[in-house]
Amino acid sequence: MTIMPNSVEARDMAYQMHPMVNLRKYEKTGGLVIESGDGIYVTDNTGKRYIEGLAGLWSVALGFGEKRLAEVAKAQMEKLPYYHSFSYKTHGPSIDLAEMLVKIAPVPMSKVHFTSSGSEANDLACKMVWYRSNALGNKDKKKIIGRIKGYHGVTIASGSITGLPRNHESFDLPLDRMVHTSCPSYVHFGLEGESEADFTKRMLKDLEDLILKEGPETIAAFWGEPVMGAGGVLMPSDGYWAGVQAILKKYDILLVADEVICGFGRTGKMFACETLGIEPDVLVVSKQISSSYMPLSAIIMNDHFYQPIADESDRIGVFGHGFTASGHPVATAVGLENLKIIQERDLVGNVARLEEKFLGGLAELAKHPLAHSSRGVGLLGALEIKPWADANAGDAAAAIAAACQDEGLIIRNIGEAICFCPPLIITAEQIDDMFGAVARALDTVAAAHA
Known part of the structure; x- marks a missing residue:
């Protein structure tokens, strides 16, 4: 590609730093x-x-x-272009979308907290897991289990739960509170002559052995995508998720299902948790929640997860976390309309x-x-x-x-x-x-x- 001086490509190469590229290569080739x-x-x-x-x-x-999303964004911009959800304040779009998410969730859920990206949502969910352990007096129960090849974002916490070397190298990640168990892709990690059933047994043994090695009393939560997306669309082996949930229940470990890619219809059900029989304590969603027309993500949590956090905020006096754009009215209005369209058109x-x-x-x-x-x-x-x-x-x-x-x-x-x-x-x-x-x-x- 020939790049002309002062072209949009040349200006991009001169001024913009891009994610997930070889930066030196980009300086030469553009995009x-x-x-x-x-x-x-x-x-x-x-x-x-x-x-x-x-x-x-x-x-x-x-x-x-999609014109309906553009029209809703314009109308909300004109009515209330921004407001926050700090300090006992709120607004209609975030209330309406939170109500819808609780109602359509694949398992009984209690509350929704909005953020702006999947990385941000997984990062906050991690903080909330730690906050909850402290609320319950479990000061040592802080470790998070992720999986090799899993992807949960690129912040310091979510990038540490992620199990991809490219998101760790030269960033001093992962944090030492994060440990990783085996990837359940039979195609990639099955041994020669090993049946899929035996592979599943080995994956579950790897998980339980890791829990026992680290100490069940130190492990707070397990993070997993129902189907691994950014790791290469990696399918779990038959029986894997049922076995994982039995082990987590045995050792009192929370299950966080990351449906950032899988959620809102991608697998032929509204949530992949329905497709694969997963019953999480926390559901993290983003991407298709607004068709990415606006930055939006959400943490959907059950009452078992929420109540200790609420109690701790009462003891301390505040839940000391928040983002300026959490529950942004334009983003949540677009998200609500997006989900209505998915339902109306039976996508x-x-x-x-x-x-x-x-x-x-x-x-x-x-x-x-x-x-x-x-x-x-x-x-x-x-x-x-x-x-x-x-x-x-x-x-x-x-x-x-x-x-x-x-x-x-x-x-x-x-x-x-x-x-x-x-x-x-x-x-x-x-x-x-x-x-x-x-x-x-x-x-x-x-x-x-x-």
Whole structure:
């Protein structure tokens, strides 16, 4: 790509520092400048149109250009553009959205606390776990169990619960209160000749052995995504979640389910906890809560979790935490309208109806000589790529992702996989278009690497 002086690309390279990139590389190459979006499509500043196969960052449930969300945002801006929820004050949109979240939660819940991102929500949930342990007099019960390959954000606490080296290296993370157990992806970590049932038993033994090693009296909570997203769309093995919950109950350890990616229809149910039979104490949500039209996240908690925290705030005199934008009226108004649209248009049902076609399309792609296997649930999936013997890890998947972009499809390569998470509004015909672009990209890369 030739970058002209004073172009938008040149100004971006000169002034903006980007997340999740090689910064020196970005200074030389720049990035793709997206200017507009419509439905499942986005268009760059040269006029090229792409299918957004990852829904932005796993998040634009309604697709791009939903006018009802723009209208609600404008109306709320004009009525009350900002107010806070500090010091015994509140406003209508946050009340209405909190009520809806409690009512649609997959298990009985009590209260909702709003934040602005998944990282922020997981970070606060961690603080609340520690606050609650202190409230109960369990001063040593502070450790958090995350999982290898799990992703929960990039703040100091949420980044420490995350189990990905790229989010730890050179940041002095993880904190020593955070420990990690095995990743339950049978495809990646099953031993030769090991059945899936035996793999699940080994994963559960790893978890219980870690608890006993650290001391159950020191462990406060277990964090887990129902399906691991940013780790590469990693599916839990059969029986895994039932076994995990039995172990946590045995040792009085809280369960925090991170549904930042999975929530609000992605798996064919409103929440992945319903799909996989998970009954959490705390549910963390973001992304599809507002289709990412506004920064918004929420911590939904049951009464067992909430009551000791409320008691401690009464003893101290205050719950000493808050963000300026917590429960922002424009964000919560947009979130409320977004969830209404998901319900009115039966987009959760759309996912359930399209799941067979989506997973079947991935399975067909897995027959390509460059592919290894496929996996997924609902409209969340991955195509595992065979690594190249003469290249670095992940190079094959990166080459295919780049070829997909050339074909007019934006997806994401993670490790040896290319991952898919299209907007919930996608149609059967558009799934064919998306996977057609992948098939062409696979052939292009195969020919170039022959």
